[in-house]
Amino acid sequence: MPLSAPRETVQYLEPVERVLPVEAGVRIFQGALVVVAAGLARPGRVATTDTAVGVAMAEANNIGGAASAISVQVRRGVFCFRNSTAGDLIARSDIGANCFIADDDLVAKTNGASTRSIAGRVYDVDARGVWVEIG
Numbered sequence: 001m002p003l004s005a006p007r008e009t010v011q012y013l014e015p016v017e018r019v020l021p022v023e024a025g026v027r028i029f030q031g032a033l034v035v036v037a038a039g040l041a042r043p044g045r046v047a048t049t050d051t052a053v054g055v056a057m058a059e060a061n062n063i064g065g066a067a068s069a070i071s072v073q074v075r076r077g078v079f080c081f082r083n084s085t086a087g088d089l090i091a092r093s094d095i096g097a098n099c100f101i102a103d104d105d106l107v108a109k110t111n112g113a114s115t116r117s118i119a120g121r122v123y124d125v126d127a128r129g130v131w132v133e134i135g
Contacts, residue, residue: 016135017057017075021068028060032104033081033119033134034074041072043104050117052101052134055079076135078123083130084108090130094122099132107132 022028023040032043035050041060044052053074060072083090088108090099099107100116107119107130120134 016077017073018053019071019073020053022060022062022065022070022072024065024067024069025063027063028056028072029104030056030059032056033079033101033107034072034104035101035117040067041074044101044119045103046101046112046116048115048117050101052117052119054134078131078133080129080131081119082106083125088112090122090125092125095124097122099130 020036020041023042026042028034028041028043034041034053034056035044036053037050054076055074057073057075060070062070082105084102084106088110090107090109094109098118099109099122100111101119102108102116108116120132122130123133124131
C-alpha cells in the first residue's frame with residue numbers, strides 16, 4: 001500500500017572506504033577508477049570481468065610486486081570522470097543510466113559491443129565531465 005503520511009526512512013550506513021589487495025604488475029594512480037577482477041584491485045580498463053568499486057585515495061604501485069604484495073585504499077561515492085566522444089558521449093539525458101569503463105579516467109555511454117564493464121550510474125553531466133555513482 002502506498003504511503004498516506006510522512007515516514008522516517010532509515011538509511012543503512014555502510015563504510016565508504018575499504019582496503020583492497022592490488023594485482024601484480026599494476027600501478028593505480030590516486031584518483032583512478034578502481035576495479036576488482038578475481039579479487040584483486042587494478043585500474044579501470046576495457047574488460048567484461050571487472051567490477052567497479054570506487055576511486056583510489058592514494059597511489060598504489062605494484063609494478064614489480066606479486067599479487068597482494070600491497071593494498072590500495074578505495075572510496076565509493078559519486079565522482080567526476082572524463083566523458084567519451086562521438087557515439088559514446090554521455091549526455092544529461094543519460095542521468096540514471098549505467099555508463100561503462102573505457103579506462104581509469106574515462107567513461108562511455110555504451111558497453112563497446114559487449115567489451116566494457118559497468119562503471120556505475122550517471123549521476124550528473126556538466127562541463128567538468130560525467131559524475132558517476134560507484135559502489
